[in-house]
Amino acid sequence: xxxxxxxxxxxxxxxxxxxxxxxxxxxxxxxxxxxxxxxxxxxxxxxxxxxxxxxxxxxxxxxxxxxxxxxxxxxxxxxxxxxxxxxxxxxxxxxxxxxxxxxxxxxxxxxxxxxxxxxxxxxxxxxxxxxxxxxxxxxxxxxxxxxxxxxxxxxxxxxxxxxxxxxxxxxxxxxxxxxxxxxxxxxxxxxxxxxxxxxxxxxxxxxxxxxxxxxxxxxxxxxxxxxxxxxxxxxxxxxxxxx
Numbered sequence: 001x002x003x004x005x006x007x008x009x010x011x012x013x014x015x016x017x018x019x020x021x022x023x024x025x026x027x028x029x030x031x032x033x034x035x036x037x038x039x040x041x042x043x044x045x046x047x048x049x050x051x052x053x054x055x056x057x058x059x060x061x062x063x064x065x066x067x068x069x070x071x072x073x074x075x076x077x078x079x080x081x082x083x084x085x086x087x088x089x090x091x092x093x094x095x096x097x098x099x100x101x102x103x104x105x106x107x108x109x110x111x112x113x114x115x116x117x118x119x120x121x122x123x124x125x126x127x128x129x130x131x132x133x134x135x136x137x138x139x140x141x142x143x144x145x146x147x148x149x150x151x152x153x154x155x156x157x158x159x160x161x162x163x164x165x166x167x168x169x170x171x172x173x174x175x176x177x178x179x180x181x182x183x184x185x186x187x188x189x190x191x192x193x194x195x196x197x198x199x200x201x202x203x204x205x206x207x208x209x210x211x212x213x214x215x216x217x218x219x220x221x222x223x224x225x226x227x228x229x230x231x232x233x234x235x236x237x238x239x240x241x242x243x
Contacts (some may be wrong), residue, residue, distance in 0.1 A: 018085040019045070024096065025052070025080040027072045037071055041080060041090060055080065055090035073120060077101065 025041035028051050032038040038054040061067040072078055077096040083089030097103050104118040113134075115127040122141030128134050133151040143161030153172030159165070164181030178184050184195040190207030204210070219225075227233070 019082050019087055020085055021081075022093070023080045023082075025078050025090075025092075027074050027076045027078060027092075030071050030074055037069065039072060039078075039092060041078070041092070043080065043087075043090075045087070052080075052090045053088055055092050057092040058094070 023043055023045065025043045027039050028042050029040035032054060034054075036054075036056070037059075038056050040051040040053075041055055042051060057071065059068050059070065072092065072095055077098055078092045079094040079096055081091050081093050083091065104124075105114050105116050107114070111130075113129045115129070117125040119141075122139075124137070124139040126137045126139070128137070133149075135150055136148040138146040140161075145157075145159045147155075147157045147159075149155050149157065153170075155171060156169040158167040162181065164179075166177070166179045168175075168177040168179070170177065180195075180197070182197055184193075186193040192203075192205045194201075194203040196203070
């Protein structure tokens with residue numbers, strides 16, 4: 001027995017293409033020719049054997065070129081309501097999981113700490129509301145991550161998929177740490193700093209002027225040292241001692 005037949009027996013809830021209440025539907029098309037974010041649906045109703053008209057999708061926020069954009073995929077199960085009960089005016093008012101298409105989290109511990117947005121390809125935005133270790137994590141499907149960690153004194157960490165290249169901002173130690181498996185490069189329009197572990201070298205270039213200033217400066221070479229100037233070379237101190 002179809003859903004239509006069941007409803008029709010219940011005092012005629014389906015009458016003359018009118019439906020009271022909501023119906024579960026399947027998305028068949030999400031390429032809206034008018035670019036309004038609408039979808040077409042297949043409904044388990046005898047009077048609607050073909051696709052529905054284009055159905056507008058209820059969302060968290062909507063406005064002129066703004067709002068949240070989460071269009072259901074073709075094949076997704078959705079909850080459908082009808083304007084004035086008219087089958088010709090469908091609205092998608094929510095998306096549904098089922099026994100085959102399950103949610104990306106299980107809440108197996110019953111604490112309901114995790115809020116998650118996960119895309120079709122596996123990109124994730126995760127909110128962990130655990131009081132002792134709460135954080136926000138962004139994952140890409142290739143394994144890159146950004147973590148905003150509120151546990152302890154808190155830190156912000158960016159890691160690439162290899163986990164060898166990281167940027168860490170540590171609030172506990174007031175430290176910003178850059179770590180690379182190969183090179184670290186800082187560049188501006190005319191200046192650059194290159195730390196190269198392959199060549200075991202550090203190269204600092206300035207387009208015009210380079211200044212080093214401190215109470216004490218030590219420069220030491222384990223082998224040869226060259227000091228060269230294309231112009232005048234000044235060496236000045238209260239005392240100048242060579243050897």
